Amino acid sequence: MNRRMIFYTVGRIAIVEAALMLLPAVVSLIYLEKSGFSFLITAAIALVLGFLLTRFKPKDTSIYAKESFSIVAYAWLLMSLLGALPFVISGFVPSYIDAFFETVSGFTTTGASILTDVEALDKGLLFWRSFTHWIGGMGVLVLVTAVVSNIGDRSINILKAEMPGPTVGKLLPRSRDTAKVLYIIYIALTFIQIILLRVGGMPLYDSIVHTFGTAGTGGFGIKNNSIASYSPYLQWVITVFMLLFSINFNLYYLLLIRKFKTVFKSDELRFFLVMVLCCIAIVTVNIAPLYPSASEALRHSAFQVSSIVSTTGYATTDFDLWPGLSKSILMLLMVVGACAGSTGGGLKAARVVILLKSVGRELQKLLHPRSVKTVSTEGKKLDDTTLNGVNSYFSIYIICIVVIYILLSFEPFDMETNFSATLACFNNIGPGLGKVGPTTNYAAYSGFSKILLSFAMLLGRLEIFPLLLGLNPFIWKSKRNKAFKINKTNK
Amino acid sequence: MKIIVIGCGSTGKSLIENLVNEGHDVALIDKDPVFLDEAANAFDVLGVCGIGTDCEVLDEAGVSHADLVISVTGSDELNMLACYIAKTLGAKNTVARIRDREYNDKSLGFVQQQLQLSMAINPELSAAYSISKILKFPSAVNVDTFTSHKFEIVEIILKEGSPLIGTMILDLRKHSTANFLICAVMRNDSVIIPDGRFVFEDGDRIAVIASPAELNKISRVLGLLHRRTKDVMILGAGRIAYYLSRMLLASGSKVTVVDKNQVRCSSFSENVQGATVICGDGANQDMLLEEGLEQTDAFVSLTGHDENNILISYFASSQGVPKVVSKVNRPEFLPIASKLGIDTVISPIQIITDEIVRYVRALQNSLGSNVEKLYKIMDGMAEALEFNVSTDFKWLNTPLKDIRFKSNILIAGIIRNQKVIVPNGEDVITSGDKVIVIAAGHRLLDLSDIIA
Numbered sequence A: 001m002n003r004r005m006i007f008y009t010v011g012r013i014a015i016v017e018a019a020l021m022l023l024p025a026v027v028s029l030i031y032l033e034k035s036g037f038s039f040l041i042t043a044a045i046a047l048v049l050g051f052l053l054t055r056f057k058p059k060d061t062s063i064y065a066k067e068s069f070s071i072v073a074y075a076w077l078l079m080s081l082l083g084a085l086p087f088v089i090s091g092f093v094p095s096y097i098d099a100f101f102e103t104v105s106g107f108t109t110t111g112a113s114i115l116t117d118v119e120a121l122d123k124g125l126l127f128w129r130s131f132t133h134w135i136g137g138m139g140v141l142v143l144v145t146a147v148v149s150n151i152g153d154r155s156i157n158i159l160k161a162e163m164p165g166p167t168v169g170k171l172l173p174r175s176r177d178t179a180k181v182l183y184i185i186y187i188a189l190t191f192i193q194i195i196l197l198r199v200g201g202m203p204l205y206d207s208i209v210h211t212f213g214t215a216g217t218g219g220f221g222i223k224n225n226s227i228a229s230y231s232p233y234l235q236w237v238i239t240v241f242m243l244l245f246s247i248n249f250n251l252y253y254l255l256l257i258r259k260f261k262t263v264f265k266s267d268e269l270r271f272f273l274v275m276v277l278c279c280i281a282i283v284t285v286n287i288a289p290l291y292p293s294a295s296e297a298l299r300h301s302a303f304q305v306s307s308i309v310s311t312t313g314y315a316t317t318d319f320d321l322w323p324g325l326s327k328s329i330l331m332l333l334m335v336v337g338a339c340a341g342s343t344g345g346g347l348k349a350a351r352v353v354i355l356l357k358s359v360g361r362e363l364q365k366l367l368h369p370r371s372v373k374t375v376s377t378e379g380k381k382l383d384d385t386t387l388n389g390v391n392s393y394f395s396i397y398i399i400c401i402v403v404i405y406i407l408l409s410f411e412p413f414d415m416e417t418n419f420s421a422t423l424a425c426f427n428n429i430g431p432g433l434g435k436v437g438p439t440t441n442y443a444a445y446s447g448f449s450k451i452l453l454s455f456a457m458l459l460g461r462l463e464i465f466p467l468l469l470g471l472n473p474f475i476w477k478s479k480r481n482k483a484f485k486i487n488k489t490n491k
Numbered sequence B: 001m002k003i004i005v006i007g008c009g010s011t012g013k014s015l016i017e018n019l020v021n022e023g024h025d026v027a028l029i030d031k032d033p034v035f036l037d038e039a040a041n042a043f044d045v046l047g048v049c050g051i052g053t054d055c056e057v058l059d060e061a062g063v064s065h066a067d068l069v070i071s072v073t074g075s076d077e078l079n080m081l082a083c084y085i086a087k088t089l090g091a092k093n094t095v096a097r098i099r100d101r102e103y104n105d106k107s108l109g110f111v112q113q114q115l116q117l118s119m120a121i122n123p124e125l126s127a128a129y130s131i132s133k134i135l136k137f138p139s140a141v142n143v144d145t146f147t148s149h150k151f152e153i154v155e156i157i158l159k160e161g162s163p164l165i166g167t168m169i170l171d172l173r174k175h176s177t178a179n180f181l182i183c184a185v186m187r188n189d190s191v192i193i194p195d196g197r198f199v200f201e202d203g204d205r206i207a208v209i210a211s212p213a214e215l216n217k218i219s220r221v222l223g224l225l226h227r228r229t230k231d232v233m234i235l236g237a238g239r240i241a242y243y244l245s246r247m248l249l250a251s252g253s254k255v256t257v258v259d260k261n262q263v264r265c266s267s268f269s270e271n272v273q274g275a276t277v278i279c280g281d282g283a284n285q286d287m288l289l290e291e292g293l294e295q296t297d298a299f300v301s302l303t304g305h306d307e308n309n310i311l312i313s314y315f316a317s318s319q320g321v322p323k324v325v326s327k328v329n330r331p332e333f334l335p336i337a338s339k340l341g342i343d344t345v346i347s348p349i350q351i352i353t354d355e356i357v358r359y360v361r362a363l364q365n366s367l368g369s370n371v372e373k374l375y376k377i378m379d380g381m382a383e384a385l386e387f388n389v390s391t392d393f394k395w396l397n398t399p400l401k402d403i404r405f406k407s408n409i410l411i412a413g414i415i416r417n418q419k420v421i422v423p424n425g426e427d428v429i430t431s432g433d434k435v436i437v438i439a440a441g442h443r444l445l446d447l448s449d450i451i452a
Helices: A003-030 A036-053 A065-083 A085-089 A096-107 A123-138 A140-147 A156-162 A175-199 A204-215 A232-245 A249-256 A260-264 A267-290 A294-309 A324-336 A349-367 A384-408 A415-426 A447-461 A465-470 B010-021 B033-042 B055-060 B076-088 B101-114 B123-136 B169-175 B212-218 B239-250 B262-271 B285-290 B306-318 B331-339 B348-365
Strands: B002-006 B025-030 B046-049 B068-071 B093-097 B119-121 B142-146 B151-157 B181-187 B190-192 B205-210 B231-235 B254-259 B276-279 B298-301 B323-327 B344-346 B371-377 B382-388 B409-416 B419-421 B434-440
Touching: A003 A036, A003 A065, A003 A123, A003 A140, A036 A065, A036 A085, A036 A123, A065 A085, A065 A096, A065 A140, A065 A156, A065 A447, A065 A465, A085 A096, A085 A123, A096 A123, A096 A447, A123 A140, A123 A175, A123 A204, A140 A156, A140 A175, A156 A175, A156 A465, A156 B033, A175 A204, A175 A232, A175 A249, A204 A232, A232 A294, A249 A260, A267 A294, A267 A324, A267 A349, A294 A324, A324 A415, A349 A384, A384 A415, A384 A447, A415 A447, A447 A465, B002 B010, B002 B076, B010 B025, B010 B033, B010 B348, B025 B033, B033 B046, B046 B055, B055 B076, B068 B076, B068 B348, B076 B093, B093 B348, B101 B119, B119 B348, B123 B142, B123 B239, B123 B298, B123 B323, B123 B344, B123 B348, B142 B371, B142 B382, B151 B212, B151 B371, B151 B409, B181 B409, B181 B434, B205 B212, B205 B434, B231 B239, B239 B254, B239 B262, B254 B262, B262 B276, B285 B306, B298 B306, B306 B323, B306 B331, B331 B344, B331 B348, B348 B371
Parallel strands: B002 B025, B002 B068, B025 B046, B068 B093, B093 B119, B231 B254, B231 B298, B254 B276, B298 B323, B323 B344
Antiparallel strands: B142 B151, B151 B205, B181 B190, B181 B205, B371 B382, B382 B434, B409 B419, B409 B434
16 A cells, blocks of 8 residues: 555645635635635645645555555545535534535535525635536546646556546546546536527526536536526526536547547447437426426426436426426436446446346346357447446445435435435435425435435445545555565666 | 557567656557556556457557557567558558567568568567677676677676775776776666766676777776686577577587477477587486586576576576576566576566667657667666767867766767767767767756756
């Protein structure tokens, strides 16, 4: 275990966060809000902490899988702990646990809130809340990889630990260039959305904040009724962008380098789009009687389905009042989630595709015990390691849901509320059903449950293993001094 | 530069490590996902799973923009074909490893031309060539020749009884009028570039640079016995042994080759006229003694197993063989072998890696870097580089003692009008010179990089 490297990298993250905090401070300055100072104070704390941690530059910069899990786990914890401070210092969220919940919910792009009245908050704080979505969406370590020339030997392990999906495809030979390309696509899409929202007449501040919420597939809004008060055009724009941000970013790169065939042949994309379209159609028919016109039903249906499947969590209507069939479909979509390599959460469409295909193979094996069949997606044969990985991920995913749900059941709420809260937090969606539906929030939960749900959100965002293994004290063992150096070439 | 490496065996890995450290964008093609994954995790490279002769696979690795494609799979034919296809698909340069004797002896030039290969590398031939150089100067651990034989760098390990131990470098100059320079010292696994007040200790590995003629003069000062090896015993009748025996026999040495495989032995004796071929197990110490291990001047262990080579070499040096050379393929074993007291370790992988890195730097040369030639010395921990001095070098005509160099940098040689200068503080660099720089822990691309 290379402890120094972990401290060093986590320290760098603290410095990055300090820099990122300057943006909401500027927003506070523009609106002349006192809460701006809370950002400066937090940035100073983060900076001091960062400098202390990065004082000793490690000689040995190798990051193996173990180290990368720890780096990712501790970086995310530290980011959330620091990110919660402005809410407390400014006095808007008196309880630190509440502020922590809110920040974790932001960074993990969940969008679950404990705020009963969002509109009462300062503009700077609301900006920070949504900005955490944007940072957490693509991942802060990916950002550091893109900016810093070389985090360490084997830094691809970090990308693997932070980026969601069963396999991490590199676009370019260097991790740094790959991370850069991803961020460039991310930033470009963000700007396009801001412009389109502006064109529809949304104020600049609202456009930026909502775009952050959409880009990170987070779902923090600035209105108590989420997106409901905006025009149908704006709702459609957000619907389309929620879906765009939940598609594998590698595909955008392939589009850019004109490999259209590969994109259209993508099994995951096809599955995802077909699933979304079917769900929208079913829900539209199901909820049509509730709304005056078919077009409005279609709009609400498309918005809610996109919002849930992309794990964003915006709402244009209270879907808790919808019929059972529609609610069940939404619950199902919560589990499936977005595509791998996107900013969305959930189990990931790629895994569902692989799971379905391997189930198909098992069924065929039962009928023809001697049959040989390879499972392939995206035109490539899947080896047993990936298949096993997906299967065991699915098992541990279910186990996590069960454990969190049982622990949450101590709360005096009905089953629908607790179960949907578990799913909504663990899959990074935000609003659930019942008492945690789109028009209500998580304020009623006890402190213990808020911490539990915060961990659920982190588990979901980091895809379980980094958090589970990275925080495990048994891997925290220091390195011995070596008898002699491994012969390495000059750098 | 954008480089594609096909084949991810031990050579491929060593290449990738070096090329990534040199700052190139490397894509890797291998058909085994396990190897590929391992390499992609360890180094910052793009892995593509497939066969190097598959157009689609090459395309995915970005062949049309590649500056260089290097094919080092286990099969010569695959290497050749992959390079040919890559060239056709737009790769600028191609390098193939071609190791079969049949290609190398007769038709290599033809093959290279027909396939438009920029370079064909043969690790065994290169290794044999290095060994033969070392055997010509047996007291040295390693010998490198520079700038068309104008300079030689000789690496020696100071053993107990050497007159150098306890001497300061400044005093050494007083003993001899010969022109030479101690350009690097390896002590406790780290390489330093010594100054005049450096004092030698037992176990130091030193690198001396001088012109070949001077080198003979100073051998006595350095405590070297300059004696040619006349009788060499080689263990393992493989490809290196084949090339090496032919070189040694041509220079008049007596060669005994030992191998335990009857078929290999007979084909070896068929191909190499004049060598004594013994069919027997090299691990059998009695047999080695019976065949005259104690009388040979040098023992070269070239079997396919690193472990055997190291252990049998250890036995040979314990029997008092003056020069023992051992082939070690896995780079991880190099420090262990030298810990065991085996001075001279030859690693074909490292040799061809160096060769390719040198070639890549030369390619870069045409793209902006000014390195003419590059040699790795001291087990790859230091580099000797040759630069052409252009007019825009800022410190032209300044005495070397007035130039502030970075630490661990040394100007080890200047070539002016075909004349060799081993410089001291008063010498100057003028434009049109060729300069040899020794650097430890730096990556130099231009001569101005040596200035602090």
